[in-house]
Amino acid sequence: xxxxxxVDYLSCLFKSLDxxxxxxxxAGTSPENPQSWLKQLRAQAIENAGQLKWPTTxxxxxxxxxxxxxxxxxxxxAQPGRIPALSDIQPYLIKEAVNRLVFVDGFFAPxxxxxxxxxxxxxxxxxxxxxxxxxxxxxHLGQHVQHQKNLFAALNTAxxxxxxxxxxxxxxxxDLPVHxxxxxxxxxxxxxxxxxxxxxxxxxxxxxEDYVALQxxxxxxxxxxxxxxxxxxxxxxxxxxxLQRENQNAFHLANCxxxxxxxxxxxxxxxxxxAKISRYNLDVRLEAETAESIIDGLALITDxxxxxxxxxIDHLKPNCTSHQKHKCIADGNAHAVFNGKIIVRPxxxxxxxxxxxxxxxxxxxxxxxxxxxxxxxxxxxxxxxGATVGQLDKEEIFYLKSRGLSExxxxxxxxxxxGAEILDSVPVASLKHTLEQIVLNQTQSx
Amino acid sequence: xxxxxxxxxxxxxxxxxxxxxTEILKGINxxxxxxxxxxxxxxNGSGKSTFAKVLAxxxxxxxxxxxxxxEQQDLLALSPEERAQAGIFLAFQYPIEIPGVANSQFLxxxxxxxxxxxxxxxxxxxxxxxxxxxxxxxxxxxxxxLDRSVNEGFSGGEKxxxxxxxxxxxxxxxxxxxxxxxxxxxxxxxxxxxxxxHLSNSQNAMILIxxxxxxxxxxxxxxxxxxxxxxxxxxxxxxxxxxxxxxxYDWLHDDRHNNxxxxx
Ligand SMILES: Nc1ncnc2c1ncn2[C@@H]1O[C@H](COP(=O)(O)OP(=O)(O)O)[C@@H](O)[C@H]1O
Ligand SMILES: [Mg+2]
Numbered sequence: 001x002x003x004x005x006x007v008d009y010l011s012c013l014f015k016s017l018d019x020x021x022x023x024x025x026x027a028g029t030s031p032e033n034p035q036s037w038l039k040q041l042r043a044q045a046i047e048n049a050g051q052l053k054w055p056t057t058x059x060x061x062x063x064x065x066x067x068x069x070x071x072x073x074x075x076x077x078a079q080p081g082r083i084p085a086l087s088d089i090q091p092y093l094i095k096e097a098v099n100r101l102v103f104v105d106g107f108f109a110p111x112x113x114x115x116x117x118x119x120x121x122x123x124x125x126x127x128x129x130x131x132x133x134x135x136x137x138x139x140h141l142g143q144h145v146q147h148q149k150n151l152f153a154a155l156n157t158a159x160x161x162x163x164x165x166x167x168x169x170x171x172x173x174x175d176l177p178v179h180x181x182x183x184x185x186x187x188x189x190x191x192x193x194x195x196x197x198x199x200x201x202x203x204x205x206x207x208x209e210d211y212v213a214l215q216x217x218x219x220x221x222x223x224x225x226x227x228x229x230x231x232x233x234x235x236x237x238x239x240x241x242x243l244q245r246e247n248q249n250a251f252h253l254a255n256c257x258x259x260x261x262x263x264x265x266x267x268x269x270x271x272x273x274x275a276k277i278s279r280y281n282l283d284v285r286l287e288a289e290t291a292e293s294i295i296d297g298l299a300l301i302t303d304x305x306x307x308x309x310x311x312x313i314d315h316l317k318p319n320c321t322s323h324q325k326h327k328c329i330a331d332g333n334a335h336a337v338f339n340g341k342i343i344v345r346p347x348x349x350x351x352x353x354x355x356x357x358x359x360x361x362x363x364x365x366x367x368x369x370x371x372x373x374x375x376x377x378x379x380x381x382x383x384x385x386g387a388t389v390g391q392l393d394k395e396e397i398f399y400l401k402s403r404g405l406s407e408x409x410x411x412x413x414x415x416x417x418x419g420a421e422i423l424d425s426v427p428v429a430s431l432k433h434t435l436e437q438i439v440l441n442q443t444q445s446x
Numbered sequence: 447x448x449x450x451x452x453x454x455x456x457x458x459x460x461x462x463x464x465x466x467x468t469e470i471l472k473g474i475n476x477x478x479x480x481x482x483x484x485x486x487x488x489x490n491g492s493g494k495s496t497f498a499k500v501l502a503x504x505x506x507x508x509x510x511x512x513x514x515x516x517e518q519q520d521l522l523a524l525s526p527e528e529r530a531q532a533g534i535f536l537a538f539q540y541p542i543e544i545p546g547v548a549n550s551q552f553l554x555x556x557x558x559x560x561x562x563x564x565x566x567x568x569x570x571x572x573x574x575x576x577x578x579x580x581x582x583x584x585x586x587x588x589x590x591x592l593d594r595s596v597n598e599g600f601s602g603g604e605k606x607x608x609x610x611x612x613x614x615x616x617x618x619x620x621x622x623x624x625x626x627x628x629x630x631x632x633x634x635x636x637x638x639x640x641x642x643x644h645l646s647n648s649q650n651a652m653i654l655i656x657x658x659x660x661x662x663x664x665x666x667x668x669x670x671x672x673x674x675x676x677x678x679x680x681x682x683x684x685x686x687x688x689x690x691x692x693x694x695y696d697w698l699h700d701d702r703h704n705n706x707x708x709x710x
Contacts (some may be wrong), residue, residue: 394505399542402502403556403612404530404563413555417546417595 010054013077013155013190035130038160041142045157052151064337064369065279065308070251075223077159078105078189084214086112089183092212095430097179099123101164104183106191108162112181120174121205122167126194129165136167141196144229144257146283153255156192156227163194168203168236177206177241177428184213184246187220195228199236199264206239206427213247213274221249221276228256232264234288239267239427243435246274248303255281260320262288269425271435272299272307282311286320286348295324298422299338300442302331302362312341315348315378324355327422329415330366331442341373342383349380357387360418362411416440454479455620455651456501456521460512463500470496472676473512478620481648485662485687486655488673489695494655495539497673498624502536503529517619531563533619537609537626539655543597549608550592553578557615581614585641602629610641621645622653627661639664659691672698 054071055062083104089112093100099119102112108125115123122133130137147154164180182193197207209228213220224246232238246252252275258266272278284293299307313322328336336359344351359368372385392414400410419439426432456478463471470493478484486494500507501514503526514521519532544552550571557578558568569577579589585607597605606626613621623642627635642665646652654665662670662684670686671678672695680686680698689697 393542395542396544398504398526399538399544400552400556401526402530402536403552403616404527404560405555406527406559407525409555409559413547413552414544417544420546 010049010071013159014050035134037134037138038130038141042158042160045142045147045154045160048148049151049154049158052149052154055151061310061339064335065277065306067251067253067277067279070223070277073188073221073223075188075190075221078107078184078186078191080107081105081186083109083111084183084185088214089181089212092181092183092210094177094179094208094428096428097177097208099176100179100181101125102181102183103162103164103193105186105189106162106182106193120172121169122165123178124165126163126165126196127161133165133167136198137165137196140198140229140231142229144231144259145227145255146257150255150281152225152253153227156194156225156255159192160194161192163196165196166205166207167198168200168205170200171202172200173203174205177208177239179208179210182209182211182224182226184211184222184224184250185215187215187222190223190225193224193226195226197229197238197240198231199233199238201233202235203233204237206241208241208243208428208431210243210245211252211274212245213250215247218247219249220247221251223251224253224275226252226254228254230256230258230266232258232260232266232291234262234264236261236264237267238265240269241426241428241431242268242270242280243431244270244272244274244278244280246278248274248276248305250275252278252280254279256283258282258284258293260284260286260288260291260293263290263292264288265292265294267294267425267427269296269422270298270309271422271426272297272301272309273438275307276304277306277308279308280310282309284311284313284322286313286315286322287317289317289319290321291317292321293323294425295322296422296425297324297326297338298419299328299330299336300419300439301329301334301336302442303334304332305334306337307334308337308339310339310341312343313353314343314345315351315353316345318347318349318351320348320351322351322353325422326355326357327419328359328368328370329362329419329442330360330368331362333363333365335367336369338368338370339373340371340385341375342385344376344378344381344383346377348378351378351381351383353381353383355385358418359387359389360415361389361391362415412440412442415442454515455517457515458512459514461497461500461509461514462511463496463507463509465506469510470507470676471500474676474678476671476678478651478653480651482669483646483652483654483665483667485667485670485684486653486673486678487657487670487687487690492673493676494673495624496676498536498539498622498653498655501529501622502526502534530616530618531560535613535616535618535621537606537613537621537623539624539628541597541605541609543595543600545595545598547596548592549594549596550575550578552596553592553612553615556612560616578611578615581611584614584644585611586637587611603631603634606630607634607638610638614641614645617645617650619650620653621650622655624655625657626654627656627658635661636664659687662687674698
């Protein structure tokens with residue numbers, strides 16, 4: 001069905017893999033400790049990537065998202081380069097987040113990062129922590145994401161050289177959010193952001209995963225291929241805000257895998273605003289009883305953008321709960337895709353699951369494809385789902401205009417209102433405010 | 447309340463209006479001067495709401511004949527927002543709910559838009575908050591309504607009060623109240639009537655669309671018009687409303703020789 005993986009992009013990547021004799025994971029570690037486990041993980045991923053095919057629109061999972069244009073781009077892995085000034089990243093900083101890890105083109109930038117002395121958790125970059133904390137990190141890194149099956153997760157792992165690591169120890173509650181800021185500055189390269197977040201038993205934390213662009217020119221193309229892995233031990237709670245604000249010509253390919261233990265709770269909000277083509281795969285595994293996941297998503301796109309969100313929520317054990325709300329707002333010629341799979345395994349009785357996909361078309365040329373996909377193998381379950389695609393209500397527009405508001409203001413306000421429900425779940429006040437302003441000013445056409 | 451000058455706020459002549467398929471308004475004539483309160487009565491389906499919405503510029507209707515002058519402007523040439531900015535306000539018969547838009551945000555946006563178009567200063571959120579709370583007192587509205595989405599989950603009566611609150615904020619030259627009284631209990635009716643009386647002065651005018659005499663006990667009209675099948679078929683003073691209340695609308699037809707006041 002699919003094309004073999006011998007396309008330009010891949011062959012270019014594999015060439016650069018071969019050329020890489022010295023990898024930065026080893027930089028800074030003593031020769032006595034060659035971090036063989038990381039090398040092994042990478043070697044495994046390289047092998048996997050070699051076996052996997054480049055996805056095409058003939059693959060069910062990629063039906064609506066044509067990335068053939070990307071395959072033709074000879075984008076090499078990014079190399080360490082110039083670090084932006086703190087003032088350049090100022091607009092992206094989140095005032096509540098005292099702990100911040102900044103990566104520039106995938107490389108850790110300690111000069112832009114900040115870690116509070118009493119951070120109550122293990123936080124830092126993988127290259128620095130991999131040796132000393134191997135026993136904590138090794139059981140999780142690359143163990144949750146499916147790099148055996150997913151080409152982009154495999155490539156990310158194959159090129160793994162650094163990443164953000166957060167481990168919240170047992171019983172620790174970290175009130176203030178941690179900001180993981182991934183900045184791309186280079187043109188025509190690929191960078192490989194990576195996150196590992198582990199919440200140990202009874203811990204609690206909030207993580208903001210944030211992708212921004214600092215190229216001089218908004219037309220500059222680059223590829224972000226990111227992987228985030230979350231592990232929640234028993235009773236752990238993690239709030240995850242994911243914000244994709246790449247530039248308008250970027251390709252953003254992302255995988256996030258979440259594993260939940262007994263009575264743990266994962267609450268996520270993801271907001272996709274940028275990129276020419278973006279694809280976000282979120283895989284949530286409810287692996288023990290009474291685990292809970294609450295997932296909200298908003299894609300707000302215009303012009304020629306394509307935003308594809310594929311989620312899979314897998315109920316493996318009884319008595320778990322999952323609630324999901326996803327909204328797409330497409331203006332211009334944009335194309336939004338949502339595919340929401342919910343699996344309820346044969347023994348996962350008393351599953352309580354809901355999914356709603358609501359979509360707003362702001363122009364005649366925009367397109368939205370939404371597909372709920374329920375695979376239910378247990379009989380005593382509650383699964384509600386619904387999907388709608390609509391336009392702004394003309395009575396609502398008239399009501400606002402009859403109070404003096406211009407057509408544009410009325411449309412912006414109603415668009416904002418549509419998205420606001422999702423933004424309401426952003427647990428960080430200043431970030432929520434920033435996002436509300438972005439959504440309020442989004443509609444350009446009228 | 448009649449104002450002796452002969453300036454005209456609204457002058458409707460031979461107005462015909464259609465939906466896509468049918469003609470609903472079939473030649474309406476109405477002149478409204480500053481300080482006047484006009485009541486429009488008539489059976490369900492006679493075209494009262496359509497007339498109100500045509501005045502406000504609702505896109506479902508097209509005026510096919512006639513014209514409307516509003517303070518020396520050609521009203522039909524203006525967009526709905528320009529009409530609002532020029533001083534037209536319609537309190538809707540069925541105010542819609544707008545989930546996700548906070549009432550306070552909506553009210554402030556509307557207020558500031560209209561103020562700036564009229565060359566007045568805008569209010570920042572704090573100033574506006576004080577200002578709107580004052581206006582809410584007049585209508586005995588709970589300030590909690592500011593934090594809720596526009597009309598969402600409001601009772602019928604609460605929606606109507608929210609409409610009058612908007613009118614109080616926007617200070618129109620012509621307020622059109624479409625069945626603001628229906629769905630109100632007697633206490634709420636009195637509060638709304640008090641609000642409307644408070645807002646009405648010698649410079650502005652009101653058109654009250656109603657089914658019932660009881661609103662007119664509290665807001666006394668200068669003229670009462672009766673609509674039927676898209677036309678104003680009878681015009682009289684406030685006593686006409688009492689007659690209609692007593693005899694019903696059929697009485698108009700029994701009274702064949704009485705065509706006094708029928709708008710030409
Ligand atoms: N948008 C519309 N499309 C079709 N018919 C309409 C529309 N609006 C009003 N009508 C019809 O026009 C007539 C007058 O309606 P309306 O103005 O609401 O009357 P009233 O307010 O006096 O009860 C009714 O027969 C109604 O069904
Ligand atoms: Mg009506």
